[in-house]
Amino acid sequence: MSLRFLTLLSFIIIIGISCNNAEGKNSADDNSGKYVLVVHGGAGTISRQTMTPEREAQYRAGIEAALKAGYKIIEEGGEALDAVEAAVRILEDDSLFNAGKGSVFTHDGRNELDASIMDGRNRNAGAIAGVTIIKNPITAARAVMEKSEHVMLAGRGAELFAIEQNIDTVSPEYFRTEPRWRGLQRSLRADSLKKVNSTASLPADPDQKFGTVGCVALDKNGNLAAGTSTGGMNNKKYGRIGDAPIIGAGSFADNKTVAVSCTGWGEFYIRNVVAYDVSAQMEYKNMSIAEASASVIKKVGDAGGNGGLIAIDKNGNIAMPFNTSGMYRGAITKDGKIEVYFYND
Amino acid sequence: MSLRFLTLLSFIIIIGISCNNAEGKNSADDNSGKYVLVVHGGAGTISRQTMTPEREAQYRAGIEAALKAGYKIIEEGGEALDAVEAAVRILEDDSLFNAGKGSVFTHDGRNELDASIMDGRNRNAGAIAGVTIIKNPITAARAVMEKSEHVMLAGRGAELFAIEQNIDTVSPEYFRTEPRWRGLQRSLRADSLKKVNSTASLPADPDQKFGTVGCVALDKNGNLAAGTSTGGMNNKKYGRIGDAPIIGAGSFADNKTVAVSCTGWGEFYIRNVVAYDVSAQMEYKNMSIAEASASVIKKVGDAGGNGGLIAIDKNGNIAMPFNTSGMYRGAITKDGKIEVYFYND
Numbered sequence: 001m002s003l004r005f006l007t008l009l010s011f012i013i014i015i016g017i018s019c020n021n022a023e024g025k026n027s028a029d030d031n032s033g034k035y036v037l038v039v040h041g042g043a044g045t046i047s048r049q050t051m052t053p054e055r056e057a058q059y060r061a062g063i064e065a066a067l068k069a070g071y072k073i074i075e076e077g078g079e080a081l082d083a084v085e086a087a088v089r090i091l092e093d094d095s096l097f098n099a100g101k102g103s104v105f106t107h108d109g110r111n112e113l114d115a116s117i118m119d120g121r122n123r124n125a126g127a128i129a130g131v132t133i134i135k136n137p138i139t140a141a142r143a144v145m146e147k148s149e150h151v152m153l154a155g156r157g158a159e160l161f162a163i164e165q166n167i168d169t170v171s172p173e174y175f176r177t178e179p180r181w182r183g184l185q186r187s188l189r190a191d192s193l194k195k196v197n198s199t200a201s202l203p204a205d206p207d208q209k210f211g212t213v214g215c216v217a218l219d220k221n222g223n224l225a226a227g228t229s230t231g232g233m234n235n236k237k238y239g240r241i242g243d244a245p246i247i248g249a250g251s252f253a254d255n256k257t258v259a260v261s262c263t264g265w266g267e268f269y270i271r272n273v274v275a276y277d278v279s280a281q282m283e284y285k286n287m288s289i290a291e292a293s294a295s296v297i298k299k300v301g302d303a304g305g306n307g308g309l310i311a312i313d314k315n316g317n318i319a320m321p322f323n324t325s326g327m328y329r330g331a332i333t334k335d336g337k338i339e340v341y342f343y344n345d
Numbered sequence: 346m347s348l349r350f351l352t353l354l355s356f357i358i359i360i361g362i363s364c365n366n367a368e369g370k371n372s373a374d375d376n377s378g379k380y381v382l383v384v385h386g387g388a389g390t391i392s393r394q395t396m397t398p399e400r401e402a403q404y405r406a407g408i409e410a411a412l413k414a415g416y417k418i419i420e421e422g423g424e425a426l427d428a429v430e431a432a433v434r435i436l437e438d439d440s441l442f443n444a445g446k447g448s449v450f451t452h453d454g455r456n457e458l459d460a461s462i463m464d465g466r467n468r469n470a471g472a473i474a475g476v477t478i479i480k481n482p483i484t485a486a487r488a489v490m491e492k493s494e495h496v497m498l499a500g501r502g503a504e505l506f507a508i509e510q511n512i513d514t515v516s517p518e519y520f521r522t523e524p525r526w527r528g529l530q531r532s533l534r535a536d537s538l539k540k541v542n543s544t545a546s547l548p549a550d551p552d553q554k555f556g557t558v559g560c561v562a563l564d565k566n567g568n569l570a571a572g573t574s575t576g577g578m579n580n581k582k583y584g585r586i587g588d589a590p591i592i593g594a595g596s597f598a599d600n601k602t603v604a605v606s607c608t609g610w611g612e613f614y615i616r617n618v619v620a621y622d623v624s625a626q627m628e629y630k631n632m633s634i635a636e637a638s639a640s641v642i643k644k645v646g647d648a649g650g651n652g653g654l655i656a657i658d659k660n661g662n663i664a665m666p667f668n669t670s671g672m673y674r675g676a677i678t679k680d681g682k683i684e685v686y687f688y689n690d
Contacts, residue, residue: 123648125615129586157584158583237502238495239500240497240502241498242497247615248594267495271470271592273597276593276625280629284630303468
């Protein structure tokens with residue numbers, strides 16, 4: 001009894017510590033090796049205070065639908081790569097998330113989408129950047145990986161490639177949603193106010209900055225895969241490319257170590273090669289997935305950046321650290337048990 | 346006399362070993378800590394058999410001019426970042442090298458240029474991809490780093506940004522050189538022959554595939570910087586982006602470890618996060634610059650890719666490994682001594 005009591009006490013202490021952890025750890029970080037798939041729908045200023053029960057239910061439904069779509073494939077013995085693509089497509093089609101249908105607008109009032117995918121079996125990878133007519137960028141990224149000699153295609157060239165591959169295209173208007181359009185207008189007003197008074201600011205759209213979706217998966221054959229998709233940064237200018245389509249920054253997967261998908265202030269993620277750095281620290285420093293993921297998010301924070309990441313290792317351990325007030329995220333176990341989290345408390 | 350003879354004998358043995366080293370090591374890899382700047386002008390099928398003395402002299406002059414331009418800045422107490430930019434600009438303006446003026450053509454007969462630069466002091470970085478009117482892409486990449494909130498800008502947006510920053514622009518015809526145009530025509534003929542007979546091939550342009558230029562430097566304040574610039578892959582399609590503008594793949598610099606610039610089959614460099622992996626292995630595995638650089642080039646080769654890289658660490662040790670038959674490269678010491686190498690034998 002005394003031993004059991006001590007074990008229970010330790011467990012309570014660990015939970016207590018993790019609940020107060022600024023890096024947003026939660027019970028899924030216990031590394032119990034039971035997970036098969038993790039998704040995220042972006043990190044940012046997500047807090048209980050600004051969330052309504054209706055909106056919370058919508059986000060939860062979106063995350064759960066993505067988890068289930070990916071899980072179905074894994075459960076039936078399918079490939080991690082297929083599961084990642086299926087889960088990300090669900091999030092791209094859901095206008096709540098900043099990817100595919102819910103993408104934010106550029107400064108010029110366009111929707112320019114980026115995505116990347118990576119296969120842990122062989123480090124094959126594909127990415128597209130700055131596309132405006134591809135319904136599901138993650139599927140186009142996969143086609144770049146599997147049907148071209150290249151890893152990364154951009155702009156009109158990427159669209160021509162996708163058309164040749166019979167990938168679904170849509171009119172650019174498909175991506176227009178009113179909440180995102182209003183988000184752009186708020187930012188444009190804030191810009192013009194700043195021109196008059198450099199210290200002025202308007203409240204930002206809480207979801208706008210780090211909206212990205214992603215998925216990492218482990219299949220029954222021990223293969224890992226990672227995918228990330230985004231509409232980029234609200235009000236972005238000059239053909240800016242963030243971390244989402246950059247292999248090593250936004251996505252990375254290697255069966256030897258880990259699959260990672262990031263969401264955050266892209267510039268800091270590129271400069272810190274975030275997704276690959278999780279893998280490098282696991283491989284070269286023998287860190288656990290939790291240690292490596294937390295270490296990398298700390299680096300991003302120390303540099304002045306913020307955001308989060310999701311990761312799954314070859315043993316089914318996961319990590320979902322972030323240094324923002326919240327990150328839409330969820331995981332599903334081998335047995336189909338779903339966990340969904342939004343906040344860091 | 347006997348000691349001198351032994352020293353000479355050792356030297357001959359070392360030279361003999363380096364001549365047989367498939368990874369293209371040479372005397373500069375002795376890590377004597379005396380170097381301040383290294384440049385490369387691309388790796389590929391460079392061999393004594395296909396090189397004329399006139400052409401060799403031209404390449405040597407180009408590499409030396411770049412080394413001297415960078416060295417002048419370092420010698421006068423200037424910044425590594427300025428030295429890298431100055432050296433890369435010389436190579437961009439030299440039509441022998443596949444960057445700036447000597448860029449190869451895309452499948453559509455255009456010149457689309459990419460570049461990246463990174464500051465080892467703070468991991469600040471800038472990159473541009475797919476630009477067609479910027480005379481010196483390395484200077485535009487630096488402006489992205491210093492004058493924008495972003496790391497990477499692409500296409501027309503990147504050009505608009507450069508114009509706003511008063512960076513020199515040129516008509517796209519500026520980049521047209523006859524040797525590169527003929528290289529594209531050869532590739533297009535090879536493509537059409539392949540359509541008739543899938544096993545047919547024409548001899549490739551020896552320089553076309555991995556033409557890239559780059560520079561790494563260490564200044565008197567112990568700061569490192571890296572820069573890379575390219576016209577990309579001859580006959581490239583679909584807005585393909587290689588490793589040159591990808592931070593972590595084509596360029597990386599951190600004062601704690603190393604500055605790296607790569608040249609090679611870009612897809613393999615992206616998938617293996619080559620530039621950052623040199624730094625990661627030095628930081629996490631306590632490898633020397635020579636060990637880490639050789640290890641990463643071996644990974645590229647094992648995956649089926651080829652190319653090379655140049656690197657300089659905080660102590661002035663350098664490495665210039667490659668797994669092709671040659672790489673245009675040169676280094677300059679603190680005392681202004683210039684070394685230039687082309688081949689792996």
